[in-house]
Amino acid sequence: MKIIKGGVTAAKGYLATGGHCGAKRKNKDLALLQSIKPAHMAAVFTTNQVKAAPVLWNKAVYDMEKDIKAIVVNSGNANACTGEQGMMDAKKMAVTTADVLNIQEEEVLVASTGVIGVPLPIDKISQGIHDLVGTMSSTLEAGNHAAHAILTTDTYTKELAVVMHIGGKEVTIGGMAKGSGMIHPNMATMLSFITTDVNITQKLFRQALAETVEDTYNMISVDGDTSTNDMVLALANGQADNPIIDCVGEDYTVFKEALHELNETLAKLIVADGEGVTKCIEVSVKGAKCKEDARLLSKSVITSNLVKTAFFGEDANWGRILCAMGYAGVTFDPNKVSLCYSSDKGTILLVDQGVPIRFSEEKASEIMSERNIGVEIVLQEGMEGAKAWGCDLSYEYVRINGEYRT
Structure with missing residues (x-):
């Protein structure tokens, strides 16, 4: 192909x-x-x-x-x-x-x-x-x-x-x-x-x-x-x-x-090309029990407004990602979750099997300054995975939709 x-x-x-x-x-x-x-x-x-x-x-x-x-x-x-x-x-x-x-x-x-x-x-x-x-x-x-x-x-x-x-x-x-x-x-x-x-x-x-x-x-x-x-x-x-x-x-x-x-x-x-987009985010979930669990988790993260605004502000607030996973309707052990961010500026591990990692805020900001950012979430529940794609939520999005009919 x-x-x-x-x-x-x-x-x-x-x-x-x-x-x-x-x-x-x-x-x-x-x-x-x-x-x-x-x-x-x-x-x-x-x-x-x-x-x-x-x-x-x-x-x-x-x-x-x-x-x-x-x-x-x-x-x-x-x-x-x-x-x-x-x-x-x-x-x-x-x-x-x-x-x-x-x-x-x-x-x-x-x-x-x-x-x-x-x-x-x-x-x-x-x-x-x-x-x-x-x-x-x-x-x-x-x-x-x-x-x-x-x-x-x-x-x-x-x-x-x-x-x-x-x-x-x-x-x-x-x-x-x-x-x-x-x-x-x-x-x-x-x-x-x-x-x-x-x-x-x-x-x-x-x-x-x-x-x-x-x-x-x-x-x-x-x-x-x-x-x-x-x-x-x-x-x-x-x-x-x-x-x-x-x-x-x-x-x-x-x-x-x-x-x-x-x-x-x-x-x-x-x-x-999303309205007002400044960041494109790919969320990858690995190690889920089934495909549907992986889909639900990745979509829950990508649709969270708190996650979106954190990316707009280039803030490595990974707690919002775990929070979004927690209300996705999927059973998993948060103490076994690992999480990292990546972009063309490198990769940074934020959580390792449920344990927060002391990381460089400067390095995290550098990674999040890029337009395309990856979020990798690794569970230890099974062998299935899924990807979802989304973006940040910016001031410009509000302006565009506030004026849509006018």
Whole structure:
């Protein structure tokens, strides 16, 4: 497997575009993505009980188990908490896209992101779909235009593509994502769109996505808020012409590992672009009794506001980490916990099997002055581990979200 330049148009058989339709005052705000051939759909949706209209539309399509030919995405307006009109508008986005591409409305997925509780400017979006369809292309530039069009408070696009060989055929996976605030595990406030030309059954494609999401997007947090619009949508159109992956084996493993690499990288890019972020933190838990314990512990640490503020202040207050572990709902012996911090400036041991270590505050400050910081937690309960990714909580985060609608 290797990483290549590109995004959603890197795999064979995909076209994309992005432009401005007026959902936002300026900048690109509408993206179109098309698979030339019908593509299997895999998806994971927000766990928020309040689900935006596009999520409800896509869940209905998902349950039909139909193949997909297009995705339409607007930014600047979430079409969430908009009642019956919101559902009508989501459907109109699908119908309009289907009309201009000469496909069925059930073959179109819809996504929206932006301000909640404001009616969608559906006439502008419908006109934008008509205006943009003629600009669709398979070029990397077209994919980048789409990646720009899905952004809200993001400061940069998040794109990636990976290539591997399966059955002697080159297989590509491409992706684009957005997310900056309202990011929390169990589907964060984010959108991710994945395209691949792999030939795989729908059942295994959905299984691979669900399994990789569990250890990637579900292990990131910026601010503890789970959004109404989050989802990962993935398409597989089979254009790589590899022998079909119809059972769990070597080919499935190769594909799943590449998919995991793509999703983990996109997830980390979301955290790195978190609103007001000055520190990116990776929490690694080792020696847990089971995988779920390791996940719960690492996520509890990464979502603690006291931990986040300590990192913002570059304060090696490791007691806050043990405190966050203690309310994670996991049974462990704190007297057997070891803990260290690391960055490009070195590594410092803070706790050794439950015993606090006298450490150099100067060295700790030097390590914590870096943007990327690792926290390694070692238990003595078992052999399982997990990683979670998060960030600090800064003054700038409060400013951005205090002014979000204005």
